[in-house]
Amino acid sequence: MIEGFDNRSEQVFLSILDMVMKSIPAATDATIHLLGEEGERLLPQASSLYGTKVIEKLKMRVGKGIAGLAVQNAEVIYVPDVIEDPRFLQYESPPLFRSLMVVPLMVDGRAMGSISMTSERMNAFTLDHERLLNSLAKQAGIAIENAQLSGKAGEVEEAFTDQMEGIERILTGLQSRTQATFVLLADTSGQLISQAGPGGNLDSTIFSALAAGDVAATGEMAKQVGEKESFRFLLHEGDENNVYISYVGESFLLAVIVNKGVNIGLVRLFMRMAVRELAPPAEELEALQAQELIGVGFGGALAEEMEEAFGGV
């Protein structure tokens, strides 16, 4: 199995093959291949005869053999008699089957693998079989991609949640030590990451956007006055509250809002400690963002949701 696939994917493969065999009784076997990570090999995922047990000899190279050509050219190939077709790579003599039809699994215009069906008889398949297999392959491509993304998303979600809980603990600790009314971590584009404390009527989304704007603007000021780097720490003093903002690494910022009476030195000390602790999990969260996992069909559902949100306007 390709790395990243889970039991859910296996179930999807078996359901697809079951549908193929039930819809096309002329087939004696059907197999699903998927492109390997490197994009050069087709790896068997499941067959109607052998289930999801890996069958080494069914591995193919893209561009070689019937399945390899079907995937390379993103086209259906029907071979009425494999003995007569020089493109067929014959490993057994006589071959285990005579007719072969391979349909590429397409997602977003890209071949991600193939479904092959075989028969012991020559000339076993018709144009109707081709249409039917093609239609099943279209649905199968989407189902497989979604199962694959869902499996990967589960792993990312778990890693993300671990890091986020670490960040929440650090923010809660900081809030308690500094008696802050509010503490938040955002990225430098203004995206709120996490927060702690009651905050009153404060809108943390808006506050994050403003804090990022604040840090960005003062960073430019630093340049203007000849500083080599941005100001790492900002302090805004008010009548009732003070706002402290500090960079966390290069991509995040930590903001702390405290009542005027709280000692500045103490707040700075605890913030400095929190910044050191926050940097690793914050960077890990950033790294997890590189794995963008949104399933097929999201766009259509999004359009419907927008109609609802803006409907009747």
Place this chain on the structure above:
Amino acid sequence: MMFINWKLREINLKIVYYGPAFSGKTTTLEYIHAKTNPELRGDLVKLKTRKERTVYFDFMQLELGRIKGLKPKFKLYTVPGQAIYGASRKLVLRGVDGVVYVVDSQWERLMANLETMRDLEENLLGLGYDPESFPFVLQFNKRDLPNIAPIELLRTQLGRDGVPCFASVATQGIGVLDTLKAAINLVMTSARQRATPDGRADRE
């Protein structure tokens, strides 16, 4: 940069309304704010001068219902259009996922449109984005005024022939939400393309 909060199952995206001074960016955001369900959006924050001119940015958040288990949240920003605020425009673009370029359709603003487009392209390049493939929608505003240039001509002059475009009258809300929907779709499509194992082949 799209930020997915897997713990809360939220997708956060940043869309920036860009364009020359007085092209209608703030008016566009005000209309969106006024016409969307208050439960789905936050306050509209405007950082402006005493004379009601945007000095840094306007900001609002808009969210949609859950889609396949994920809740999309869109951060909508405007930039200040005046030439002197070039540095501010660049800062607001940090982490942007898509741009709506609000064109002032009047003939006499043609040069201002071209200059601001060049400014946008330079800023995107400076942030490491490719302006040619960046998710982009054109909103041709002020289509109710008498002295307007044809949309096709403006689009060609801006060098954006293949980009989705919409006619609008932001003061009346005409075309504003259609433009936003197109921008959201484009940003999400672009995010999905990045999600495929071979995003580059997908885009070709």
